[in-house]
Amino acid sequence: MIRLVTIGGYLACLAxxxxxxxxxxxxxxxxxxxxxxxxxxxxxxxxxxxxLLFWWWAGWHFLVGQTV
Structure with a gap:
């Protein structure tokens, strides 16, 4: 359920x-x-x-160590 709310929020931001x-x-x-x-x-x-530093920081904090 939370996943659908998150996806809906991203779609609303995109729209x-x-x-x-x-x-x-x-x-x-x-x-x-x-x-x-x-x-x-x-x-x-x-x-x-x-x-550039902001994108590096965001990538480091949100993407490093993520498992599929």
Missing amino acids: AAVLVEMLAHRDPDRISPLGTLMDRVMATRSARIGI
Whole structure:
């Protein structure tokens, strides 16, 4: 039961992300599209290093030691 709730939560987040992206492409002055946002975020070297370290940390804590 909890597994289905978790999967439903991830699907709801995915649907919300798709909806926001569609709204962003319809009215880019109101909501910035994902590509524009990523261009601004990745503009500095320190931000790129920070994002890399975050993904390393998340992978280490959630994926290392997981058994199938």
